[in-house]
Amino acid sequence: MTNELMACTCLHHVHRNTFCKHMAAVENATDDGTLEAFPSEDNEDDTEPEDCDCDGLDDFPCWPCVQTGRTELPN
Template sequence: MACTCPHHVHRNAFCKHMAAVENATDGTLDAFPSEDENDTEPADCDCEGLGGFPCWPCVRTGRKELPN
């Protein structure tokens, strides 16, 4: 584990950021989720009934974007 904060960089010490990640997760952190996760349709998707307009669950999960 590494951090870019001055405490870790200059002292090579375990910092508060590293502690927060360690305590908030089970030891794994998916900082960059795979592209495939956006392809799965949310269980509460209602895009079909909106005439081509994306439903909120799809917008919220990043599966679809709101039109301009």
């Protein structure tokens, strides 16, 4: 990451030129260098986020649902 720009070498970012899960991990890293890559089960909430946009994505989860831990990205 340089200045405000972020890039990744994963195929998702390289071929689709879009925000990837690796960028999300870096963006969510805390100041002390730790990273909560997988939310703990205690924090899981099955309620739909207000900005959920899963409808129309053909069973692919929207980013708000992934970010809150409601659903996971497929491999």
